[in-house]
Amino acid sequence: MPTFSFRALNKKKLLRTPQWETKLAIRLLIGFFVLYMAASFLLVGVSIYFIVDETVPDQPPILTVNQFLVYYFFGELLLRYFLQQLPVTDIQSFLLLPIPKRRIIRNVLLKITLSLYNLGPFLIFLPFAIVLIVKGVAPQQALSWWFSVLALVLSINFLSFFIRKTAWIYPIVGGVLIGLFLEQYEIVPVISGAGQGLQWLYEHPLGVLAPLALLALMGRATARFLIKQCYLDTGLKSRRERVLGMRLHFLDRLGEDAPLIKNDLRLIFRNIRARQVVLMAVLFLFYGLIFFVQDIYAESPMWVFAAIFTTGGFMLTYGQNVPAWDSEYYALLMCQNLSYRGYLKAKWLLMTLSIVVSAILCIPYLYFGLKVYALILAGALFNIGLGTFITLFSGTANRTPIKLNVKAKAFENTQAFNLTQFLFVIPKVLAPVGIFWLGTLGWGFYGGVALLCVFGTAGLLLRNTLLDQVVKRYIKGKYTTLNAFTKTPNV
Amino acid sequence: MITLSTLTKKYGSQEVLNIPELEIPSGQCFGLVGNNGAGKTTLFSLILDLIRPSTGQVINNGHVVSENEAWKNTTAAFIDESFLIGYLTPEEYFQFVADLRQVSKATLEEWLEPFAPLFNDEILGKKKYLRDFSKGNQKKVGLVAALIGAPQTVILDEPFANLDPTTQIRLKELIQKTAQTQHTTFLISSHDLTHVTEVCNRIVLLEKGQLRKDILKTPETLSELEAYFKG
Numbered sequence: 240m241p242t243f244s245f246r247a248l249n250k251k252k253l254l255r256t257p258q259w260e261t262k263l264a265i266r267l268l269i270g271f272f273v274l275y276m277a278a279s280f281l282l283v284g285v286s287i288y289f290i291v292d293e294t295v296p297d298q299p300p301i302l303t304v305n306q307f308l309v310y311y312f313f314g315e316l317l318l319r320y321f322l323q324q325l326p327v328t329d330i331q332s333f334l335l336l337p338i339p340k341r342r343i344i345r346n347v348l349l350k351i352t353l354s355l356y357n358l359g360p361f362l363i364f365l366p367f368a369i370v371l372i373v374k375g376v377a378p379q380q381a382l383s384w385w386f387s388v389l390a391l392v393l394s395i396n397f398l399s400f401f402i403r404k405t406a407w408i409y410p411i412v413g414g415v416l417i418g419l420f421l422e423q424y425e426i427v428p429v430i431s432g433a434g435q436g437l438q439w440l441y442e443h444p445l446g447v448l449a450p451l452a453l454l455a456l457m458g459r460a461t462a463r464f465l466i467k468q469c470y471l472d473t474g475l476k477s478r479r480e481r482v483l484g485m486r487l488h489f490l491d492r493l494g495e496d497a498p499l500i501k502n503d504l505r506l507i508f509r510n511i512r513a514r515q516v517v518l519m520a521v522l523f524l525f526y527g528l529i530f531f532v533q534d535i536y537a538e539s540p541m542w543v544f545a546a547i548f549t550t551g552g553f554m555l556t557y558g559q560n561v562p563a564w565d566s567e568y569y570a571l572l573m574c575q576n577l578s579y580r581g582y583l584k585a586k587w588l589l590m591t592l593s594i595v596v597s598a599i600l601c602i603p604y605l606y607f608g609l610k611v612y613a614l615i616l617a618g619a620l621f622n623i624g625l626g627t628f629i630t631l632f633s634g635t636a637n638r639t640p641i642k643l644n645v646k647a648k649a650f651e652n653t654q655a656f657n658l659t660q661f662l663f664v665i666p667k668v669l670a671p672v673g674i675f676w677l678g679t680l681g682w683g684f685y686g687g688v689a690l691l692c693v694f695g696t697a698g699l700l701l702r703n704t705l706l707d708q709v710v711k712r713y714i715k716g717k718y719t720t721l722n723a724f725t726k727t728p729n730v
Numbered sequence: 731m732i733t734l735s736t737l738t739k740k741y742g743s744q745e746v747l748n749i750p751e752l753e754i755p756s757g758q759c760f761g762l763v764g765n766n767g768a769g770k771t772t773l774f775s776l777i778l779d780l781i782r783p784s785t786g787q788v789i790n791n792g793h794v795v796s797e798n799e800a801w802k803n804t805t806a807a808f809i810d811e812s813f814l815i816g817y818l819t820p821e822e823y824f825q826f827v828a829d830l831r832q833v834s835k836a837t838l839e840e841w842l843e844p845f846a847p848l849f850n851d852e853i854l855g856k857k858k859y860l861r862d863f864s865k866g867n868q869k870k871v872g873l874v875a876a877l878i879g880a881p882q883t884v885i886l887d888e889p890f891a892n893l894d895p896t897t898q899i900r901l902k903e904l905i906q907k908t909a910q911t912q913h914t915t916f917l918i919s920s921h922d923l924t925h926v927t928e929v930c931n932r933i934v935l936l937e938k939g940q941l942r943k944d945i946l947k948t949p950e951t952l953s954e955l956e957a958y959f960k961g
Contacts, residue, residue, distance in 0.1 A: 482819055482857045498829035502815070509817040509859070571813040574778050576802045576830045576879075643817065644861065718782045725812060 243338065245346040277362060284366030288374065301371065301384070301441055306434035308388070312395055313415050315359065319399040320408055323356055330469060344465045348397075348458065357396055360389040383444035387437070390450035397457040401464065483509055499577075499585035506564060507557070510643035513564065516556045520593070523552025524600055527615070531607045538610065538684050540672045543691075546618030547671050549601055551626055553593035555667070558630040559637070561586050562713075566640035566724040573721060580710050583631055587706065590627045594619050610684060614675075617691040621671050624698025628705040633663035635716045638723035731756050732777060732883065732915070736786035739772055739939075747772045747939040749786075754917065756882065759909050761930030762919040763955060768936040770919040771809070774885055777917070778807055790883065806831075807885035808872040816861030820853050820871045823860060824878065831879030838878065845874055848900050865892045873901065877908060883915040884908075890925050898925065905929050923959070927952045 291300040333343045368385040372378050402408045418429040440446040485508065487501045507513045530536045530545040548555070557564070562582075565572055572582060598619040605612045671691060678690030698705060713720075732754040739747040747769040754760050762770050775781045777788050779795040787794050790801040807813070815823055828838040842854070852867055860868060869892050876884050889905075890898050906929060908914050920926040927933060933951060935943035935958065943958065945951055 482859060498826055502818075502826060505817060505822070568812055568815050570778075570780055570809065571815070573780060574802065574805070574807050574813070575827065576832075578799050578802075718780075721780055 243336075245342070245349075249346075249350065277358075280359070280362035281366055284363040285370060287363070287367050288370040301376075302434075302438055304367070305437035305441065306431055308437055309430050309433045312391065315356075315392065316395050316399060316402075316411070319356055319395070320402055323354065323399060331471070334469065340466055340469055341462075343469070344462050347465060348462060351396060351400070352393060354396070357392060360385070360392050364388050377444075379444050380441065383447040384437075384441040387440045387447045387450040390447070390454040394450070394454050394457045397454075397461040400461050404464075404468065493588070495581060496585045496588055499582060500589055503564075503585070503589050506643070512641060512643050512645060513557070516560070517553065520552035520556045523548050523555070524597060525549075526552070527601070527604055527607075527611070531604060531611050540676055542611070542614055543618065543672045543675045543687075544668065546614045547622065547626070547668055549604070549615055550594050550597040550619040551622040551667075552597065554590045554622055554626055554630055557593075558586070558590050558627065559633065560641060561631060561634040561637075562720065563634075563637055563639060563641045563724075564643070567643060569721060569724045573717070579713050579717075580706065583709055583713065584706060586631060587627050587702075590630065591623050594622050594627075613685070613688050614691075617675075617688045617695070618671065620695030620699075621674075621691050622695070624695035624702075625670075626667055628698065628702075628709060629663055629667050631709045632712060633667075635712050635720070636663075638716075638720055640724045731791065732917075733789040734777075734786065735789075737776060737783055737788065738785045739769075739776060739781065740784040745784075745939055747776070747936075749773070749941055752934070752941065752944075754915060756915050757909070757913040758932055759905070759916045759930040760918070761926040761933045762917065762936065763921075763923060763926055763933060764919075764936035765959070767938070769939040770936060771887055772939075773936070774807070774809060774887055774917065774919065778805070778809075778885060804882040805885070806876040806878070806881035806883070807887075808869075808876040808889070809885070809887040811865075811868055811872070813872050814860050814868055817859055819857065819859060820863075821855075823871060824875055827875045827878050831881075833879045841878070842874075848874070848897065848904065850897075866894060866897070869893060870897065877904075880912050881914070883917070885917040887919050888921065889918060890920055890922050902929050923952060923955050927955065 287304065288300050291303045295303045330343055330347065334340075364385055368381040371381040371384075402411065421427045422430045440450070485501075485505055487504060490497045490501050490504075493500060507517050526548040527545045530541050536542060562569065598616060601612070601615050604615055671694075674690050674694055675687035678687035680686075682689070734749050734752040736751070737747065737749045738745060746767075762773065764770050772781070776783050777790065777795065779788070779801075782796065787796065789795070791804050793800045795801050815826065818826065824838060824842065825835065828835070833841070848870060853863075853871060860871060863871070869889075873886065873889055876886065889901060893901065902925060905916055905918070909916055916930070918926060918930060927947060931947050933943070933945050933947060933955065934941060935945075935955065943955075945954070
């Protein structure tokens with residue numbers, strides 16, 4: 240009789256994720272990206288020793304690293320809290336099968352231990368430890384230190400379980416803030432104390448037993464905690480959220496577009512996935528800080544990049560997944576008293592609104608000079624006049640449904656990515672650079688700015704024609720999109 | 731009035747629906763029965779222009795549905811949960827549909843009042859997103875929303891499934907009353923022969939995509955259908 244194996248199931252689960260089922264080219268692209276990231280981390284790991292040795296020359300690098308590690312651990316905990324998905328939902332399907340609960344839990348623990356989030360110690364700290372050995376540190380010392388770090392990272396891995404299911408995150412964040420405060424004013428050196436603890440572990444190789452014991456303890460505690468959570472009305476219960484009241488009456492003056500815009504705003508604020516993406520859009524506002532501060536980029540095409548990104552963050556992150564945001568109820572929208580034109584116009588208005596708001600929020604960039612802000616405004620105008628339509632146009636190529644209230648897994652954001660959409664980056668981002676460059680050839684910096692404005696204004700004046708073209712494309716792809724979004728079996 | 735002509739749907743070489751001709755006059759309560767895979771949902775999806783017909787066309791109120799969106803002004807539907815917007819509260823969802831159908835907030839609130847017994851104090855004012863409601867309550871919301879703005883045609887796929895007995899009875903009354911007072915055309919599919927024969931005045935039976943029976947209701951209709959499905 241064949242025996243039941245979690246491993247076989249896990250393998251199937253991995254191989255049948257949408258990422259694997261996408262086209263080969265995209266899989267390769269993602270593969271390269273993963274390799275690139277891994278290589279970057281490795282590079283960081285190898286070079287830490289030398290960077291630290293150069294920047295803090297008066298103490299051994301290991302001491303500096305140990306002092307810094309506390310922040311690293313804390314950052315990792317926060318990262319896990321906000322991003323890591325725990326595989327608890329898988330438990331439910333096994334509860335009624337003749338498998339001991341212990342085994343189910345063991346599988347869950349194994350799964351979270353093998354998570355991508357635990358690669359840090361291997362990619363960053365193992366190379367560092369090896370460099371230590373090369374530099375003459377006793378191997379048992381470097382390796383026991385590495386095992387300590389590994390054990391601590393895995394303990395944090397388990398800790399993230401608890402803080403997810405309880406309210407522990409607040410005392411932890413509070414504790415760290417108090418620690419920082421005490422440290423800053425040199426009352427009690429809590430943080431550097433913790434750093435010294437790590438240093439002690441490094442100096443006493445046998446001390447590795449302490450973190451290992453902690454790990455064992457955490458593992459057992461998590462297992463026990465999970466066993467208690469194995470009931471439909473405790474851990475497996477989907478958490479009911481409090482309703483976020485949003486009375487958006489003031490939007491009613493937008494007339495017939497109001498219901499759809501209100502709906503989009505609710506979508507953004509009430510769904511985990513949308514919030515994640517919009518948060519990214521906010522980070523785009525700071526994109527200019529990379530380019531506008533450095534003299535080597537002054538008035539170069541890189542400035543145009545920055546100008547497009549600072550105001551176009553929402554358009555690029557949220558906009559490129561139109562219409563997938565509405566995938567869960569796309570059939571409803573297709574049957575309602577609502578034309579495709581109305582639907583797309585509302586999306587356009589929302590993106591335009593975001594660009595205007597971003598342009599206003601970018602006013603502080605005036606600090607870097609009038610030229611910078613002029614370019615940002617020109618970029619905003621280009622985004623409104625052309626960028627938005629290109630984004631909507633490229634959206635028809637995007638047929639991967641989005642689960643709104645589920646956190647994105649690692650690389651899941653690439654799921655809705657495809658080659659056609661990638662190609663649309665050229666007109667969206669590279670074209671403005673080219674237009675600016677052409678303008679500068681004739682009339683210098685402000686010539687480039689003016690030419691960008693001309694293109695943006697032209698798009699704005701032709702907006703009805705452009706929208707018609709977009710609508711045509713959406714109507715053409717309607718059935719294919721519906722089929723992809725509903726994923727109904729062909730019966 | 732809805733007219734289907736030479737309507738077929740094929741997936742590859744497999745034909746899942748083939749209806750040479752069918753006419754549903756206004757004000758009719760049209761019931762659709764058939765086993766799984768008979769093509770009921772396919773038929774409704776074609777009428778709602780959610781899938782593309784392989785041949786033929788659907789004409790709703792004078793408009794070919796795949797060529798003109800005007801049919802949306804007069805037609806409403808509830809097929810499944812994908813017709814709900816999970817992150818809205820029931821009130822917001824009703825308002826969203828009402829906005830699209832040009833029904834004012836005040837009119838909507840007044841219109842919703844008679845539904846209080848159907849809602850059984852479990853829907854309105856709960857400060858809960860639709861995605862957190864039970865299947866049955868989600869269905870109630872979807873069914874009621876389909877009636878907002880007095881559409882001329884209402885299409886409901888399996889409206890009785892997942893509802894508790896009291897709600898099933900109330901829904902039957904609601905459909906009959908709406909059909910009588912507003913002359914609404916109802917297209918209803920169901921696995922429940924008793925309910926569907928009670929509510930509808932015409933029953934069409936599909937099997938493997940073919941139209942097998944098309945009967946105007948008589949007292950014998952239920953036993954006739956039961957005899958057919960007994961095989």
